[in-house]
Amino acid sequence: MSTSVTVKPSLNPLLPYRTHYSSDLAALSVGAEVRLAGWAHRCRDHGGLIFIDLRDPRGLVQLRITPDAPGDSHDIAAKVRPEWVLQVVGVIKPRPEGTENPSLATGKIEIEVSRIEILNVAADMPFDVADETPITEQQNIEFRYIALRRESVAKVVRFRHELVRMVREYFYENNFLEVETPLLSKSTPEGARDCLVPSRVFPGKFYALPQSPQQYKQLLVIGGVERYFQIARCLRDEDTRADRLLEHTQIDFEMSYVQRDDIMNMLEGLIIRLVTKLTPEKRLLSNPLQRFTYRELMDRFGSDKPDLRFGLEIRDCTDLFSEIEFQVFRSVIEKGGTIRGFWCPAPPSFSRKEMDELTGVAMELGAEGLVWISCGAEDFSSPIKRFLSPDLLARLRDRVEAAPGEGSLFLMAGQVHDTVLDRLGRFRVKISERANLQDPNLLAFAYVIDFPYFFWDEDNKRYDPCHHMFVMPKREYINTVLTDPLPTLSTQFDMICNGYEMCSGSERIHFRRLQSGIMQLVGIGPEEQEEKFGHLLRALDSGAPPHGGVAPGVDRLVMVLMGLPFVRDTIAFPKSQRGEDLMMKSPSHVDEQQLRELGIKLR
């Protein structure tokens, strides 16, 4: 039961509501009269003295209400509960010696209250604001307007605002034009599932919400906007993950008369500025950013977006096992397969039981098995110990660059090299978690270049672009890409950080003939080309300049820079994993009348 029903909010506040914010107060002189407004954060009622921490957007300040405060101030203050909305008039007083609070910016002063108005009460709070006790995701989404008052959440909102502001400043300084592109757009084949919007005027036809402004940005530079940028919402109707949202925000930009490295430099300038200004307490792995080829990363880390904050580098051990009698490895080698592994120095040293668990982890990642060799001070243990001579072990340790001392060697084998690398790469991350190797104060930004243009889609028997089909191949492959696609490398470049892909960018194709040929190659015939992409192809034929661009995601940037575990935390109003807004209850049913106007009948 709350007493709130018996307290009527004041309808006669002093206007304007406040003369100062709490952050102003420390600089004001003692005795100054101020008018403040905000939420009651915490209340400490001593019967005589009452202390209330007042929270406004800029901080906290302690209010002090004595029994001899004017009028009924003391009686009113005694009723106040956390999250009630208050206006107070008072004077700045120094706190008595010994009662200062060093953890508060206003900790040396307090407000001696002469008048207090209750602007509103909070009758029904599902959870506490001042108390940062974790709440369930259900609560977090349904009562987001309360969660947002928590400092832990509010600081992310402020951080994101600062980031976007700096992004705009950066692009304005560099002469980019900020241009908005349509939200009601066109469904295109390939890629993710579209979010569709039915048309009322064209019954049976649908707009699609943009997965990205990809075509519009190219058409803008073709239209003479040499440097374009936009903070763009992008929507994909695919299942979500901890690092993936239904709708997300990209810093979308495109430039003409540039080569790949010009775009990379522009992006790198932005990222370095954001990192140095927003997270000065964190270290960059390298500045300027290191560049890796796709192949090198796959071979060394088993991923095209590896976490570079730690080592655990993968090495090819195939040749060392050519003589071994261990049948599993032998047959793999005889069939042209590969054996790869990495070394994890102790600590931690994994027990037999933990090794069995890790084998289970490896299997869950899709590995066919895991061979481990645990090296102690004197001896070593392994399920294949009887096949391992001291000499072989020494050469193995040498191969995986194991420093002298204890540690564990993990090996995987298989026929398809990149599949083994992929599994081992994921397993590498699992080990890094258990070994606590992910330094939260390190930002391992890096570039990935020289991606293959295509991979062969065995299920659909066709070439599939690694990025998208508007990417320009590297110059030396332009003449051969259509006749010998698979060896082609592209101008695609990714920026990665701490195991996440931050963005993909590239030079774009600006010749119609090449663009048309690539479309043909991925299975889009002339008729479909005209129907879906006629506008773009004609635009390329209208004097399209060389151009390219990239689009880093705001959500992931905020997540990585702040070290948050989920992208959901970076947006003001997140949805559940299934894409439901538990607060607004959307998606929702609509009136029959609305459906009729759209020519839609539900099945």
Place this chain on the structure above:
RNA sequence: GGGGCCGUAGUUCAGCUGGUUAGAAUGCCUGACUGUCGAUCAGGAGGUCGCGAGUUCGAGUCUCGUCGGCCCCGCCA
């Protein structure tokens, strides 16, 4: 589409191999208290154990289904 974890007081959680009246902390209510800042002290209220079936003498606990949340695989150029 598939796998896993979770759902118990307003909130965060505990609750063993099934066994009397389901607990703790915090919040809330009442009272006391003039230097607290997670105020303190005393007392009190508060639960359809997500929902529905089933097994059982007996279900918060076991089984099946269902709803909801989260993580992962698939998917996401």
